[in-house]
Amino acid sequence: MTAVAIPGSKSITARALFLAAAADGVTTLVRPLRSDDTEGFAEGLVRLGYRVGRTPDAWQVDGRPQGPSATEADVYCRDGATTARFLPTLVAAGHGTYRFDASPQMRRRPLLPLTRALRDLGVDLRHEEAEGHHPLTVRAAGVEGGEVVLDAGQSSQYLTALLLLGPLTRTGLRIRVTDLVSVPYVEITIAMMRAFGVEVERDGDVFVVPPGGYRATTYAIEPDASTSSYFFAAAAVTPGGEVTVPGLGAGALQGDLGFVDVLRRMGAEVSVGPDATTVRGTGELRGLTVNMRDISDTMPTLAAIAPFASGPVRIEDVANTRVKECDRLEACAENLRRLGVEVSTGPDWIEIRPGVASGNGNGNGNAAEIKSYGDHRIVMSFAVTGLRVLGISFDDPGCVRKTFPGFHEAFAGLRGRLL
Template identity: 70%
Template sequence: MSAVLIPGSKSITNRALFLAAAARGTTVLRGGLRSDDTEAFLAGLSSLGYSADTAGPEWRVTGRPEGPAVREARVFCRDGATVARFLPVLAASGHGTFRFDASEQMRRRPLGPLTAALRDLGVDVVHHEAEGHHPLTVHAAGIKGGAVRLDASLSSQFLTALLLAGPLMANGLRVELTGLVSVPYVHITIAMMRAFGTQVTWDGDILTAEPGGYTATEYDIEPDASTASYFFAAAALTGKTVTVPGLGTDALQGDLRFAEILGLMGADVAIGPDSTTVRGTGRLDGLTVNMRDISDTMPTLAAIAPFADGPVRIVDVANTRLKECDRLEACAANLRALGIRATTGPDWIEVHPGAPSAAEIRCHGDHRIAMSFSVTGLRVPGLTLDEPAVVAKTFPGFHEEFAAFTRNP
């Protein structure tokens, strides 16, 4: 059995950085992820005048409930969706003129429902090129808050961004949802907001964040469940056993449910109080599974699907077409390049059993495509990635850790 230490969750790290920046006092964060996305978030906070010391294992962030310490700033969000969606809302809670831009990849990803909601709340937001996309400028004068309608069917990050800022609004925030995807990520947000001392309620389609701000605290960031999925899948595919400490029954992240899906396919899975263990049994059954709420792990399942004994159909994942790339089509095209029959629809992919042959995987600048098909490569000698370094977005040491795990008996 191999124990694999997975780095901290990107989603939790960047939420924690937002909350720490917004809180009164100095917050201590432990277990924070160091990656392209979190470095972009930290750089953005620095541009906005927030103070963060991340030199050691404990990060110390001095909060500013009143908003950015500068009255003018330019922030480059790189490829980070949480950076590009959360920081403009944080800036809007202060006073000044703040311009945001992002990589070409991130410029293509939608922002419109979020900025429309901000405008409904009285925030002056200007898109400089395509409406609903970066680059944009926020002319901030605080956010009074109140009631707003939001369509979060393309990304739950739109809702998270607004909720995180809700306690900073003079009147708090009441969000009426008209659509929502990736529900577990919203539960992460709410649990973390409560850990920083604020009140959030969720009743049907209505979420309410009370005014009053945040209080600095000490916060431990759990390992990334999406990243753990590659090691769980590798164990299920190769007959190995892997244990991931720090992800157990009390984990915040819904993506841990990926291990349960492997259990449905025939792997032995044990989720304990403080860890999760997956053991491959030599078989993988085909299945149909709804992955709407854990769609970041869709590519992981698609990448091992050819080795199941029947078709694997993944449904209700339309939002994966709007990630770093169109993940449905990227997975299908790469599987076809390996000689596997794969078909897609508007919100689904179906992969048929087969014997993959070596090919170069096109990563499309997407870390999850690169890491998912690295698992496929365990059973396909000669499989290569055209952009192996793209994993740095969330796990710079992935290839080394993955190789070490696969070398262990």
């Protein structure tokens, strides 16, 4: 058995930082992810006047239910979508003037559905340049609450931001959602709010959040399931290869653990225990058609191993991956074509035919430089392809620092144990 230590979940760490900042008291976050995104979130909180104490194994946050202690601040959100969407929502419940900007990559990513919802709730939020994009300024005076309609068809983070805001409003929130992707991420949010003392009610497309604030707690961050997908995929494409991720089992919050069910359908052996998950390669990968709407962050992982399947792999209902760090559908298609693979794409789907040393495991194939588009998930996904195709390189290997600064070293160590 090859056990792999995966860093903490980015999604959970970001939510935990928001909750800790909003809670009444001091919260300790155990084993948080330390990466460019989460460090950027923590530094954003510090600029807003929150105290964040950081050690290698735990972070402590002094919560301020009344909002930031700084009445003016300029926050740079880097590449972090959670930072860029959650922090402007957090400060809306306070009192002051707060400006937010982000990297060119993050400036291109959409924000308008959340912006509209916050404005409907009476928040004075203004975009300085392109409407619905950073930079923006929030002139905060607290949020009364009430009912709001939200389109979360591009990103579930819009709904998560409003859910997290709900207990900080004076009367609570009633959120009606007209469209929603990545439902498991919303379930993470609701479970974590419960751990901080708030119960969210859901009736179909309506979410009801009571006022009253959060209570501080000690919260342990589980390993990142999206990051784990690369290591599970590595086992699946290696006959007899086996990878176990401790700390990520049947009780995991993250829906992206469902990626192992896709690997099981393709022929890998999968065991999900109470406290760990194991994937073993059988030497067989079958083609399939799969809807990945709810686990779309793992779409590139599947695309990167699809050429090794015995039949076509078709991934459907992933239109939202076009507005991530890059257009991931086209990024995967272009890089696969560079490797000589036949690929077709549509508005919300990609179909990949077998190719690139399919089934022989001898490392032959059409080596190429992978174009990363600055997207950590493209690099980490095609690192798995590199287990079967010699000579793969990346134009920007360092972009993995966004979520896993030590990825290349960890993956090289796994490669040595699998091959």
